[in-house]
Amino acid sequence: MSPSEARQELMDRRRRLESVIEAGMAVPQIEHLLREVDSALERVEVGSYGRCETCGDPIEPERLAADPLTRFCLDHLSRDEARALEQDLQLAGRVQQGLLPPRLLVHQGWEIAYEYRPLGPVSGDYCDIVSPPAGDGALLVLFGDVSGKGVAASMLMAHLHATARTLAGLDLPLPQVLDRANRVFCESTMESHYATLVCARLSPSGRVELSNAGHCPPLLLRSGQATPLQAHGVPIGLFCIEEFRVETIDLEPGDALVLYTDGITESINENGVPYGEERLAQMLAGWLDQSSTELVAGCMAHARAFRGRTQRADDETVMVIRRLAS
Ligand SMILES: [Zn+2]
Numbered sequence: 001m002s003p004s005e006a007r008q009e010l011m012d013r014r015r016r017l018e019s020v021i022e023a024g025m026a027v028p029q030i031e032h033l034l035r036e037v038d039s040a041l042e043r044v045e046v047g048s049y050g051r052c053e054t055c056g057d058p059i060e061p062e063r064l065a066a067d068p069l070t071r072f073c074l075d076h077l078s079r080d081e082a083r084a085l086e087q088d089l090q091l092a093g094r095v096q097q098g099l100l101p102p103r104l105l106v107h108q109g110w111e112i113a114y115e116y117r118p119l120g121p122v123s124g125d126y127c128d129i130v131s132p133p134a135g136d137g138a139l140l141v142l143f144g145d146v147s148g149k150g151v152a153a154s155m156l157m158a159h160l161h162a163t164a165r166t167l168a169g170l171d172l173p174l175p176q177v178l179d180r181a182n183r184v185f186c187e188s189t190m191e192s193h194y195a196t197l198v199c200a201r202l203s204p205s206g207r208v209e210l211s212n213a214g215h216c217p218p219l220l221l222r223s224g225q226a227t228p229l230q231a232h233g234v235p236i237g238l239f240c241i242e243e244f245r246v247e248t249i250d251l252e253p254g255d256a257l258v259l260y261t262d263g264i265t266e267s268i269n270e271n272g273v274p275y276g277e278e279r280l281a282q283m284l285a286g287w288l289d290q291s292s293t294e295l296v297a298g299c300m301a302h303a304r305a306f307r308g309r310t311q312r313a314d315d316e317t318v319m320v321i322r323r324l325a326s
Helices: 003-022 030-046 061-066 079-098 150-168 174-188 277-285 292-307
Strands: 104-107 110-117 125-130 139-146 195-202 207-213 219-222 225-228 247-250 256-260 316-323
Touching: 003 030, 079 150, 110 125, 110 139, 110 292, 125 150, 125 316, 139 150, 139 316, 150 174, 150 195, 174 195, 174 207, 219 277, 225 277, 256 277, 256 292, 277 292, 292 316
Parallel strands: none
Antiparallel strands: 104 110, 110 316, 125 139, 139 195, 195 207, 207 247, 219 225, 219 256, 256 316
């Protein structure tokens, strides 16, 4: 914001405050707000507007745009401001947790469990399960990862969640779900923002239709083997026109699909070695007849043990979709 734009914005605020006072409305703290605006106008005149009062560095432009009266950079927030920001983040985290499906779902011979571990208060990982409106149709599972981390990623995640929920209600073939989600995402986000996404439709018969837009390959657990199912598409939000293919697999009782985000496979140990998809597959290959909850906990624990004392660096999510014995 240039000094003249800042002056304009602040004068606008001043006029609005004055009109409230003139109208005789009882607004608490209005005099205080007026003084704050005047003090900001003074800072514009002396050329210190938009600079942190502690370190003198420029205040983050997006924060200044959201609150033109801000006086400190993120590193030098007052205790009250820091507390307010912390509370905002905690609240955003709770809102995001509220978007998640039940931790364990048993439906039509399917057992689905997952663990969702954000790195901070919010996450860019995405998982959802949409139950059929009629009760006897197919379950729709959505699992993915939005580019970036933190608050911006969590907002994109919420956007993807809303888009996918809307599309899920239309009962479209899977490639069309991905195609439409891709268009919505393409048209409404910035270039560097994209999401990897696995869409799976689980039929009561045990049939799984799977489409993967650039996400880590799901692992198929069958007879003590863990086989990666390679992605067929690029992430959504990169190109406005993409073609998504569908793979069909019939799951037998005891078979399972393991979905995970790259926070698991890109975990680094103390020697700088990444955990990797193969290590996860090898670990899972030995596991027979475990419940989906046990498998999820096993994956999380194995990656954590591998990492050792190295700090976690990304959001982590694991989901297991298991076919129960009928
Ligand atoms: Zn500062």
